[in-house]
Amino acid sequence: MEHSPYQEKLIKNYYRNRELLMWQKLSDLISELYLAEGKKRVSLWKRVATTMKNLGMSSEKIEYVVSTDNPAILAQIVQKNVNKDHRDI
Numbered sequence: 519m520e521h522s523p524y525q526e527k528l529i530k531n532y533y534r535n536r537e538l539l540m541w542q543k544l545s546d547l548i549s550e551l552y553l554a555e556g557k558k559r560v561s562l563w564k565r566v567a568t569t570m571k572n573l574g575m576s577s578e579k580i581e582y583v584v585s586t587d588n589p590a591i592l593a594q595i596v597q598k599n600v601n602k603d604h605r606d607i
Contacts, residue, residue, distance in 0.1 A: 537573065538600075540569055540572055540573050541573070541596060541599060541600050544566065544569050544570070544573075544592065544596050545593075545596050545600075547562055547565055547566050547569070547592075548589045548592055548593050550562050551563070551566075551589040552589050559587075563584050563587070566583070566584065566592060567580050567584050570583070583595065
């Protein structure tokens with residue numbers, strides 16, 4: 519399948535910014551976790567675990583964060599990594 523030049527540009531930009539987009543996704547999930555309860559909260563933690571895995575985090579770290587069921591811990595990790603990786607922006 520061939521893509522138009524516009525589509526190719528979008529695809530390149532997505533992959534260039536993929537990591538930053540995943541950090542943003544985690545940030546959005548934190549907000550949702552603070553408001554969620556029950557099955558919805560469990561589902562959100564599964565999405566958090568998947569996103570963390572896609573970011574290359576260790577399974578031990580993922581298990582720890584998810585087992586705490588504490589969005590504040592996840593927020594600290596996100597803040598630390600986003601600030602570290604994007605200071606020059």
